[in-house]
Amino acid sequence: MTSSAPTTGDGLGARLLFTLALLSATAPIATDLYLPSFIEVQDALHTDATRVQLTLTAFLIGVGVGQIIWGPISDRVGRRLPLVIGSAGAVVAGIVVVAAPNIEVLIGARFVQALAAASGMVIARAVIADLQRGFAGARSMTLMMSIQSLAPVVAPLVGGVLAGHVPWRGVLAVILATACLQLIGAVTSVPETLPATRRAPRLRFGDLLGRLKRPAFMAYVLTQAFAFGALMAYISSSSFVYQNVIGTSELVYGCAFAVNALGMMGGGLVSSRLSRRRVHPATTIKFSLPVLILASFGVLGAAVSPVPVLLVVPLFVVATAIGFVFGNAAALAMEHTRDAAGAGSAVLGGIMFLVGGALSPLGGLAGDDTAVPMACIMIGSSILTAGCFAIGRLHVARDPESEAAFATA
Missing domain, CATH: 1.20.1250.20 (MFS general substrate transporter like domains)
Structure with missing residues (x-):
């Protein structure tokens, strides 16, 4: 078919x-x-x-x-x-x-x-x-990425x-x-x-470079990439943070990991329902980003406090907020590359893994007994996520027809 x-x-x-x-x-x-x-x-x-x-x-x-x-x-x-x-x-x-x-x-x-x-x-x-x-x-993109995010x-x-x-x-x-x-x-x-x-x-690898010249597309790609960077900073440091900093056992660490995964998945599932109700993906991201930034600062606050167990709360909020951003940013990016969806998807995935791979090891720069570097990477990534998203919205405001599909509710 x-x-x-x-x-x-x-x-x-x-x-x-x-x-x-x-x-x-x-x-x-x-x-x-x-x-x-x-x-x-x-x-x-x-x-x-x-x-x-x-x-x-x-x-x-x-x-x-x-x-x-x-x-x-x-x-x-x-x-x-x-x-x-x-x-x-x-x-x-x-x-x-x-x-x-x-x-x-x-x-x-x-x-x-x-x-x-x-x-x-x-x-x-x-x-x-x-x-x-x-x-x-x-809706489909957020559902797929909710399952994938596990x-x-x-x-x-x-x-x-x-x-x-x-x-x-x-x-x-x-x-x-x-x-x-x-x-x-x-x-x-x-x-x-x-x-x-x-x-x-014909086979055109030049379409990859053509995607880089589309500002709204690239802004959304980087929105997702930096959100992924914040997630990878957490994932790569989580075992040290939970077991060495907070002092949990491997079993408790595994449970906390699973809870945060469910939070991220829940964010994606809620986003999917919002799309079904014709809530613009950009609106969902707009309200999620302040939560992501504040929660990242909360991670830093808990990291420098004398009560490191407080880390569990903002880390859960960060994971959940990323769940709201991830699929929606991908959906918006793909909306701007429909003439070459394969090339656009290649750029989206390639940059996401490049940014995530570059940021993930930085959380351990100060050793395995502190969560401060991880928190700083998460703060920087969340701020960059918001900045890239804002740039994307500015370009769309100049060309509303580029997202006309979301105006047909």
């Missing part, structure tokens, strides 16, 4: 939406899940920590490069074929990863695995842009459990099993959503 044009009405089923969320959650599933097994990988393959870390670096580079490649390809040949090919390639590479006889093969296979799996990440957003626009598109917070916990009971190859086999599920979902649940009449006449 092929869709002919995006609609403003509801139309994505739960099966398709869940499949798209699974496809877009490749990176956190395939990285965070096996991080606790690094030491075991090092011992088993008789290598050093630096080379083991290169397996993660190779994967992240592969994700970035893959999105840049698959986005424009999907604009030219359609969504389904590159999605199926990429998903199948990820399965084949995953088999090599599990059976890797040495660290060199593991590093190379992880790069190829990421390169192939990136097809699902970039095409999932493009599929929604193909099928829906306006409030319906924002992956980067749940995966490390699952990985920790697996690392204590399953050999490292078994952990990588779990990632392979996930890739198999993604392939099955791509084949059985994702239709072709870009008919031949709407495809690019």
Whole structure:
């Protein structure tokens, strides 16, 4: 089945939406899940920590490069074929990863695995842009990203459990099993959503640069990217903050992590309902950003206070506020790149991972016994999120027709 044009009405089923969320959650599933097994990988393959870390670096580079490649390809040949090919390639590479006889093969296979799996990440957003626009598109995007947002917070916990009971190859086999599920979902649940009449006449990687020249699009992309940066600052520092600073046990830390994940998911689900009621995504973001900024300052206040347990409250509020921003910012960005949704999705995902990857390690600059650096990164990221969003709204005010789909309520 092929869709002919995006609609403003509801139309994505739960099966398709869940499949798209699974496809877009490749990176956190395939990285965070096996991080606790690094030491075991090092011992088993008789290598050093630096080379083991290169397996993660190779994967992240592969994700970035893959999105840049698959986005424009999907604009030219359609969504389904590159999605199926990429998903199948990820399965084949995953088999090599599990059976890797040495660290060199593991590093190379992880790069190829990421390169192939990136097809699902970039095409999932493009599929929604193909099928829906306006409030319906924002609703589907927030729902998909609400489901997806669970992956980067749940995966490390699952990985920790697996690392204590399953050999490292078994952990990588779990990632392979996930890739198999993604392939099955791509084949059985994702239709072709870009008919031949709407495809690019030729393969144009220059469309990626063309997206960078669209100020409103880039403002929304950076809005999401810096919100993601605040989230990654929290995720990368959370184990130290909860266990070393607050003094919780691993069990309590896991529970707190889960509660914050539910808060973020709840923010996305509420955003989805607001879109159903024709509340403009920009309105939702506008009211969420002051909460995000104030909560980030609350994290800093709790970090320097003599009662560090107070951190749990503002951290929950930050996670929830990000849930309100994430999907709405993506929906607004994709509204400004409908002529090349694949290329736009590639830029959106690439910059998000670039910013998140750059900011995530900064939370540990002062050691593992303080939450102050994490709080400062969150404050800076939240302020930049608000600044980029404000710039985006200024450009839209000059060209209201660019978001006309949200004025058809």
